[in-house]
Amino acid sequence: MTDVADVSVQPLLDYFNRLIPLSTEEKELIKSKFHSHLFLKKQFALQHGDVCEYFNFVVRGCMRLYMVDDKGVYHILQFATENYWILDLTSFHKKFPAKLNIDALEDTVVLRITHSDLLDLYIRAPKFDRIFRVLLENHFMLQQQRMVQLFSSTAEERYQLFLETYPHLLNRLSQVQIAAYLGVTPEFLSRIRSRMAKSDK
Amino acid sequence: MTDVADVSVQPLLDYFNRLIPLSTEEKELIKSKFHSHLFLKKQFALQHGDVCEYFNFVVRGCMRLYMVDDKGVYHILQFATENYWILDLTSFHKKFPAKLNIDALEDTVVLRITHSDLLDLYIRAPKFDRIFRVLLENHFMLQQQRMVQLFSSTAEERYQLFLETYPHLLNRLSQVQIAAYLGVTPEFLSRIRSRMAKSDK
DNA sequence: AAATAGCCTTAATCCAGATCAATGTTTTTT
């Protein structure tokens, strides 16, 4: 009998297959270890202070990974839409209370695996060591690009780059979210936009 | 016959062994694939525009990974001293011209492996998929901590944290280097230090 | 349909850190 969860594992199988082709047994393993979960808009997948229990793959929707600093300001480290991973890796691996939060900006479906099931997966099929190595490499490269950007460009340049890199996100996110991603206040982002609109004429 | 290079692979064997114990054959593989190289102070291991050919492990000395922005300002992403890894991962994997530079701040000995030898290592001993997965996880966590820090703290707080995290580096680096790591000018770092000296009394 | 809360913009003022400049100090090179 095929249930809803079985069907929705497909995007993840496709994703892994694109990295390294999987055998039938490996596909079965994935089906047994990853479980789908729905987060409604504004629901938390992880709250600051809790341990991050899951490695999440977004099938549909959009989530954000962020921190809130001492002054209450939000800083978004990463958005995750279709086919992206999202978790607090430090908390997940070290079982530390998370410094980061994850919540849904839209109704979002994820496929997720627990830490112990992931370890079990590595033991049963060492190919997943390789797959997750590659996956981490990609994740690291994205994060490093972002750091280089934060270091070396002005808020306006960062916004321009955001528009070029994530055109599909522009209409899905409020300016409050985009500002928190760029590392500026919403007021200043508004100013950037009006400045750009003027000089575009 | 045992030569100098053989002897110096030991720190790397120790490092891997601490992550996951190695068999004799795996140790031999390491010895055949990693080669030591000496960089004199100020010598480049990677220059912006070239492809990053090596995955480097620092045995002795100190290197920095940095970028130079359009205005000629230096931004240091990472220092690597004894038992740290240093490379431009994006350039190494994608064979893109590097945006980053690596050079030696002291006379430095590294053990390094080429991209094709690393792929060969993964094929001959899948345990290295796991070892490098863990290694990348650690590298990612360090980088993310740094990003969170850059986002949410003032220059003075970042300097305090630098002192706590890397006390052994304070006397090995000039303030110019530390300032480029913190993301401020040397002038402003000097100011922070004098401010802190005053309030300590 | 009204009420409430969140979103976006504009303007006035403020501040952390940059820039420019001058001077002294330490290190490296010759």
Add this chain to the structure above:
DNA sequence: AAAAAACATTGATCTGGATTAAGGCTATTT
């Protein structure tokens, strides 16, 4: 040992972006 280069400090001035505040707009909620 002298000269050159890099490093460190201090002061005056400037600026990108924050903060505060107010008004209009747009979604949810009731």
